[in-house]
Amino acid sequence: MSVLDLSRRLLALSQTGLHFSQEEYDRERYREMAQIAGELLALESAMTPDKVRALWMVEDGYSTPKVDVRGAVFRGEQVLMVKERVDGKWTLPGGWADVNDTPSHAVEKEIEQESGFTARAVKLAAIFDRNKHNHPKFLYHVWKMFFVCEITGGDFRTSYETTDVKFFPVAELPELSTGRVTAAQIQCAYKHHLDRALPTEFD
Known part of the structure; x- marks a missing residue:
């Protein structure tokens, strides 16, 4: 360790x-x-x-992992991505899950806030331990939940967290904000988009 x-x-x-x-x-x-x-x-x-x-020590009580939710929205062979204001790199829409949110509502809310699109979570593709998936070192222990989602409305719109919103070919991804998502995780979500019968991946 x-x-x-x-x-x-x-x-x-x-x-x-x-x-x-x-x-x-x-x-x-x-x-x-x-x-x-x-x-x-x-x-x-x-x-x-x-x-x-x-x-x-921002919280007290029994220490547990933080939960990060990410929404993978596909259009053909392209994936919806947002450009982070913090580092100028690209990621799937998402962020920390809020207290009193369900997992699906948390990711749907993040997609709308960061991209302008309303969406519906249709499948939990994976729950990954951040420590095991080639992310940069981070103070907190994080579990990352990746949902396959479908657009239900809205349109391209940036936010106070994002400076651009685009669809990119899954095979030609831009420079990623690897603290948030890796290319392998996007490929995993795409695989689950293509075959909804696949079992959820974990760890």
Whole structure:
């Protein structure tokens, strides 16, 4: 396991321990665990240990993975993509799932917000652990849900998060925002678009 993997695990154990433990002696040890994890992560990044802990400890309670949803919309052999304002690269529409949203509504909402198109989720193609799919290193542990979706209305429109919206041939993808999506994941979604009877992929 990498320093990031080990530090993330320490932070998760610390957060969960602070949630369940009432004994101040134990709580002090869990706070020290978070301090050590923050210092380890700071060695791997430009952030200070305090900044790392502040980013991590935005929630309390039992630590669980974050959920990212992505919508794959195809038109023939082309896929709908949005250009991210943050890095100027391309991705499938999507983002963090919101509390009280169902998975399908979360991805449908992201597609409309980022591309201007209304869509309907028709199949869950895959649930992938971000750590296992060639994404850049990231502080949080993330599960990524990829849905095959169909356009029901709307039209091309950018947003405060996106600067362009286009369809690209699946075989000729633009420069990808690989923190959000990889070419292999787009190909996976396309395979499920072509054959809806395929079982959902995972891990």
